[in-house]
Amino acid sequence: MQTYDLEANGLRGLNSTLQEQNGGTNKTAWEVVNPKGSHAIAVGLDSPIDVTVKGSTGYYCAGMNQQATVRVEGSVGPGVAENMMSGQVIVEGDASQYAGATGHGGLLVIKGNASSRCGISMKGIDIVVHGNIGHMCAFMAQAGNLVVCGDAGDALGDSCYEARLFVRGSVKSLGADCIEKEMRPEHIEILKDLLERAGSDAKPEEFKRYGSARQLYNFDVDNAQAY
Amino acid sequence: MDNKNIPRTEPIQSATFTNPINAEIRRAAATGIYDIRGGGAKRRVPHFDDLLFLGASVSRYPLEGYREKCETKVTLGTRFAKKPIELDIPVTIAGMSFGALSGPAKEALGRGASAAGTSTTTGDGGMTPEERGHSSKLVYQYLPSRYGMNPDDLRKADAIEVVVGQGAKPGGGGMLLGQKISDRVAEMRCLPKGIDQRSACRHPDWTGPDDLEIKILELREITDWQVPIYVKVGGTRPYYDTALAVKAGADVVVLDGMQGGTAATQDVFIEHVGLPTLACIRPAVQALQDLGVHREVQLIVSGGIRTGADVAKAMALGADAVAIGTAALIALGDNDPKWESEYQKLGTTTGAYDDWHEGLDPAGITTQDAELMKRVDPVDAGRRLRNYLKVMTLEAQTIARACGHNHLHNLEPEDLCALTMEAAAMARVPLAGTDWYPGKAGF
């Protein structure tokens, strides 16, 4: 286990050290101490290393992650795992706005609650939130799965495309063009796998599925008020 | 009196309800949707044509045309980047997306720009291997849609341009209509084929200058502080936008006026939102000067740049470089008279064709149609672009030498006068034949 003291050694040193492991390393386990809410911790990683952040982080923790597993033993600021491509990011606490924004792949797990716009513009990432999520989540979500074990706030899935949204609790309101959809066996399979990997004991059968009604895919004047 | 002999009034067309306005009312009534088109503002606004250079005189001596050097090199990104971009000429190719433009057109832009020693820029839709391969210096745009955004391409870029806005549509997002969504475009954007692809008007994971500062930090951390980070804004509040971009940590500010082209937006947006390019430059330069970073943070100006004279005028007002979109497409063959019969079939004519979003471009540039895009030979079109870039540079040098300058960067506002009051006020240079401009202190 390698330990990096962020307060003592600075952000640039942390990211360049972790990024140096891109392309092969035997130093696979890292611990970051004294994060103190710093921004851009463990961004741009591209190797199958394990990074544990001992505390809470600021904006964009694990941004654009590839391959690495980043675990935050605290809460995260806005844009955790933004544009993640692959790998895993696990947040033990809560997440601020835009968690997993525009992510293309990999798995983001939030053990607490996620704030507004979680999964905004997601492009293939899987996100599992153990708690609740705020308003405008999965706005313009293109692809991937958003799983919410608690409740969802206002305007879930507004203007979403092909992303699948699964919510166990209540949904305060659905956004434009987002509807409840039939839960088919293949969806139960997807959910089962994601819940298992995210360490949740929720049952897939307890969830409802939401997604795009595909009514706004091509402009139609009769839908003008929905745009 | 015989009716036939009563003098008739002539039919008078309204200056308010003109034929084009009336046609638009009829079109809106028939379709229920606003007009979408490509290109920039077509209305006349105060522009570089309203400025003149004074040239040398007794008090200033000129440089010899072909004997005395007039440098054109420019370095972008000297503030924070480990590897600033060095260009041979101060004319760059603006961001235009693969998707809006065909693959061969993007390749031609790369070839032409590289041969002329300048950079080209990706657009909304990501980086293609063709354009990376053919561009010696490639700026990678970081846009609200994040279509195709990934860290591998980010690290392949020679600079990153965070796009906040565009002159054609400051405050607006993008729209690529279903007709242009080929399999390849759809795959790059992670969306189904054939649907309208909206690009958001603001970034999904930051709002405001304080967030932007953190976003720039993240991008620098991902790219090891190697490459310059530009911030592109549409011309609306150039003084504050420039100051805030500097505060957020930009290496370069790209400022795009309302004549700037777009691939597709509502006509009402293009014609009615934003400032003319001419009105943007002095406030932006003022902001840089007030912060003590003029020339340290470079300013790239775009929107309606067509000639070496435009380049020289933008630089005399304080820009470090310019960017061109529309003019580069014309050099490649856009709106060429040789396609006139096909333009007629589309209900338009050479020079006016702007339905780029429909994907039917006879010139094969703004299309994803496999047959039409064959009309662009990337080598030939690239050569034309290179020639055009060279001519613009020679023209700008001609003017700079005549004004006595051995580098284009030495052009200054004192080299200029204005033909109209409006241009004098906007450019803050004297009305021709006077030593006065509106707003000048002491009058």
Ligand SMILES: Cc1cc2nc3c(=O)[nH]c(=O)nc-3n(C[C@H](O)[C@H](O)[C@H](O)COP(=O)(O)O)c2cc1C
């Ligand atoms: C076909 C086309 C596509 C464009 N696509 C983008 C884009 O993807 N991103 C962007 O920031 N600007 C885009 N622009 C705007 C240009 O980057 C630039 O600001 C503008 O073209 C400059 O003005 P000019 O066309 O008068 O030279 C596009 C412009 C055109 C003509």
